[in-house]
Amino acid sequence: MKEIDQSVLRLLRLLQQDCSLALADLAERGGMSQSTAWRKVQELDAAGVIRRRVALLDARQLDLKLCVIAHVTLDDHHEEAIESFSSVVRNHPEIMECYALSGAFDYMLKIRACDVESYEAFMTRHLLRNPHVRNVVSSFVLREMKASTELPI
Amino acid sequence: MKEIDQSVLRLLRLLQQDCSLALADLAERGGMSQSTAWRKVQELDAAGVIRRRVALLDARQLDLKLCVIAHVTLDDHHEEAIESFSSVVRNHPEIMECYALSGAFDYMLKIRACDVESYEAFMTRHLLRNPHVRNVVSSFVLREMKASTELPI
DNA sequence: CACCGATTGATCAATTTCTTTCATGAACTC
DNA sequence: GAGTTCATGAAAGAAATTGATCAATCGGTG
Numbered sequence A, B: 001m002k003e004i005d006q007s008v009l010r011l012l013r014l015l016q017q018d019c020s021l022a023l024a025d026l027a028e029r030g031g032m033s034q035s036t037a038w039r040k041v042q043e044l045d046a047a048g049v050i051r052r053r054v055a056l057l058d059a060r061q062l063d064l065k066l067c068v069i070a071h072v073t074l075d076d077h078h079e080e081a082i083e084s085f086s087s088v089v090r091n092h093p094e095i096m097e098c099y100a101l102s103g104a105f106d107y108m109l110k111i112r113a114c115d116v117e118s119y120e121a122f123m124t125r126h127l128l129r130n131p132h133v134r135n136v137v138s139s140f141v142l143r144e145m146k147a148s149t150e151l152p153i
Numbered sequence C: 001c002a003c004c005g006a007t008t009g010a011t012c013a014a015t016t017t018c019t020t021t022c023a024t025g026a027a028c029t030c
Numbered sequence D: 001g002a003g004t005t006c007a008t009g010a011a012a013g014a015a016a017t018t019g020a021t022c023a024a025t026c027g028g029t030g
Helices: A006-017 A023-030 A034-047 A079-091 A116-127 B006-017 B023-030 B034-047 B079-091 B116-127
Strands: A050-057 A066-074 A095-101 A107-113 A133-147 B050-057 B066-074 B095-101 B107-113 B133-147
Touching: A006 A023, A006 A034, A006 A050, A006 B050, A023 A034, A034 A050, A050 B006, A066 A079, A066 A116, A066 B095, A079 A095, A079 B133, A095 B066, A107 A116, A116 A133, A133 B079, B006 B023, B006 B034, B006 B050, B023 B034, B034 B050, B066 B079, B066 B116, B079 B095, B107 B116, B116 B133
Parallel strands: none
Antiparallel strands: A050 B050, A066 A107, A066 A133, A095 A107, A095 B133, A133 B095, B066 B107, B066 B133, B095 B107
């Protein structure tokens, strides 16, 4: 990928807001011809700047009313402990996000579940059962003030 | 929206993995005819179960190498303090996510920046300057183990 | 200024994809 | 069982994407 100029940034901003835009609209709003828009999007796809296009769904309508932020501390940080924990994270779609952090906790997880019971069940069944997990602190999300996928570009 | 049956769930799962699938592919993988797939997707769009379709970009290539999880505590929880804080969150795209939490902290923020300096600048300029913000604890993301937008359905 | 390469926009044909229409059959009601 | 509604699939038409070509334009360089 070459340098990313202003016109490409405009396309990217539009696409991360709505990738179902027709090429004609995209071009118009991006202030360029359809051919140029097409070529730039091709490049962005090929270069992997556009990683993927996904549909964002409404959690409430799909009965996932609960969202939890959990902070996890492992017992030790040996290869095996980390791999074991990673595997739990990978294999459970309820864990939507997981970041290794600096600071007081090793990991931060964002977890979705239908309700407190099923969260509790998932937790005890899969996370707390893992021998390397020393500590989990769960905070319930009271309100989603912002949940954007748009990078600040 | 009526009840959501298995075939619709299959479509939703596919779409939240890749919404650039052609209708024909979507239908085939979802195990139904193209017309049926089209109609179901229309309904899901209309009902808002599919909230939007977005492009996910590569933060690294866009020079956003830093990701920070910040925990914020407000001074008080009066209308004004909350509104003031909300306004900061709304108006700054660097703050990609913000959740009001139960537990030790009032809010959790996910923030993207190019580097530590610009993060520091943003922080002091916009968050710490806010008179209602009592405390901010920043944890740097060392590794993104998982960052999915797929709901566990 | 003249030249060169790169980028852009316009246009077109081929292909693919989306959307509508229509007919069929199942399920249900009266 | 006749009639109605509803969901389904096939097929046809409309529209958009894809990819290529060509001329015009822009920027830099000798």
